[in-house]
Amino acid sequence: MAQAQLSNKPWYKEVTQNQWRALIAAGSGWALDAMDVMLYSMVLVQVMQELQMDKTAGGFLATLTLLSSAFGGLLFGMVADRYGRTKSLMISIIVYSLFTFLCGFSQTVTQLAVFRLLLGLGMGGEWVAGAALITETWDAKHRGKAMGLVQSAWAIGYALAAIVAGLVIPLWGWRGVFFFGIVPALVAIWIRKGTKEPEIWEKMKQEATTQKKKSKPKLVELFSGKVLRWTILGAALSVCAQFGYWGLFTWIPSYLGTPVDQGGAGLDIMKSTTWIVIMQAGAWLGYVSFGFLADKIGRKKTFILFFALAALLVPFYGMSSDATRLLILGPFVAFFGSGYFSGFGAVLAELFPTEIRATGQGFCYNFGRGIAATAPTVVGFMATGMGLGAAFGFLAISFALAAILVLLFLPETMGKQLN
Template sequence: MAQVQVSNKPWYKEVTKNQWRALIAASSGWALDAMDVMLYSMVLVHVMADLQMDKTTGGFLATLTLLSSAVGGILFGMVADRYGRTKSLMLSIFVYSIFTFLCGFSETVTQLAVFRLLLGIGMGGEWVAGAALITETWDAKHRGKAMGFVQSAWAIGYAFAAIVAGLISPLWGWRGVFFFGIIPALVAIWIRKGTKEPEIWEKMKQESSKVKQAKPKLLELFSSKIIRWTMLGAALSVCAQFGYWGLFTWIPSYLGTPIDKGGAGLDILKSTTWIVIMQTGAWFGYVTFGFLADKIGRRKTFILFFVMAALLVPVYGMTHDATSLLLLGPFVAFFGSGYFSGFGSVLAELFPTEIRATGQGFCYNFGRGIAATAPTIVGFMATSIGLGAAFGFLAIAFALAALLVIAFLPETKGKVLN
């Protein structure tokens, strides 16, 4: 395995203008993706009351979005391998912003379900396009950091969703919150103007045009040389995302649900504040994971984050005191979110360039598709035992993720892509 050379320069002085541009493009798209997707969670209590949904139905609509995002991720992964990372990124942002906007016109549960389903296609596509763009543009020794910063944008988008809902919902209701979701379309236009394709992808396209070859197909992920990485990446993604989506889809509702119904009983101002503070912890988790992954390796960092998440999430679910939730929340988000920074780098380091985005898209979004059941399962369990108790069930997923890393994941720190 080719290794990178050591430099005495500060890492940020080694980064080129094109690399920064790619980082900003991917990060912006991911932050706004998070905002558009999480707007639903922020207004879920109001939507359920207005459209007469129970918690199981509310969770099922979140599940629909995650299921379609799995399809979108696989689809846009193939688009990114064939037509380019930036084109795929731009198109995915257009899709999720338009259908978030249309959610505001929903008059029935069915209409809202259709718009959330279509929104998910763009949501899934954004991650794979952005991950491929970053991992191929940035040098191997800084790849973990770059993906850490990109992934940290999710926390910014999540917190921004809480702020948007807190400001707009009292004035224009939950419909106005969804209307705000059209804003990301402007970022897609900016990306189209000046973000370059990675040189490694351009080189691959030039070489493939000289030699007539079959276009990259999804089936190549199941060839004898690749299938073990496909299976490992998909299994790890299932466990990690089941824990995340089961928890963070329902946290806003948990904070706003009355104490006598199993929640924390916070008003909208406190709920917004608690979520913003929690996502501050998540931001540090994403960034810290990236730096640790480049320093001590991918495996050790994954194990640390998964084990801590498995320990902290049940404790959070058993906590109902507002002050305790405020103090514990950032740590839960730090370890319960930060591990996502490792997926872009590790999956990129397991797959070759010609099917890299397809591999990333399949593994990450296959996991998301299976994990899509988590919000529904937690919502169903909450009807009998409460949301807090249902959160404890998610510790199993984090523990299984840690075991997968220990048993099967190779160390890929410093690997030069080819």
């Protein structure tokens, strides 16, 4: 009888205070991570003009950030498994906020490249620490929802970056935009004060200490036994998904702000900001919807739906230079072209055991990000000859390949209890 009453409760009434606290900590860190990382895209047109960069160089700097984020995700994943999820989360936020701030002092392309490289370490670390914290704190039946809500914070951060740029650029230029990036460091202090480690991690550490286990390095364990196939699948899926995302969303602000005679949409700064905010409203709905759908119909079906529709919509967006069509298509492109990220944290958590969970999540997600780091450079190079809109169409291949990988190889893990 008690079980029946429990099942009739709204899902949010089954969530504990500690679970909400973990979600807010991971979500706020992820939102501000997105804001700091995407500030570069918002000011890219101005930076290219002042520092005399072409599109290929502009894309390459974005690539550097993503490359270092891949290493950062792996590094902070191992830190999270050894020292705790919340400690890793806090340190990663401090790293990306500090180096975003320092970007504002750049006088040369080289200086900016160095700061973007170091910023990426914290960017990669935040996701893996937050994902491990959430997936181990929340129950299996609500894990997809939780990761959807956390991932949706990226859209909020992306929109915040556009708003900050729209307000700050007219007053203090692109340097002032980067200076604003120090704000997330304040969140790290809040996380340190009251966010608890997951019980499953605390239990694992206690057992390891009691038994004085001397295991092989956790990274090595990803490439042995039954875990190897999940490492390969997770990494391959991450490559396809992130190549499409970063190739598209790194360049969308520049595409909207580039003059029509140079292959862009020709929108002014305020229109570009408005279009991006509306687009990210669609992304937010996509992230949240993915989480609820994944808990309702399964991870596999939801992944296929989002990847397939992203593959169909992105080429149409690239072929549309009309401002009204871009306004209408934008939210749908962002909904399906972003929302699938909500599934990565839950699925990867359900494929790897506790002792290597954060390392496995960090490796797969950030290996994909490292390879996908080439996407902004590839799109920038292609855009030099054919324009950004046409280059976007090429990215549909990545989304289609991701759908095929899920269809053929990904097991359904909905409802799996972590161990």
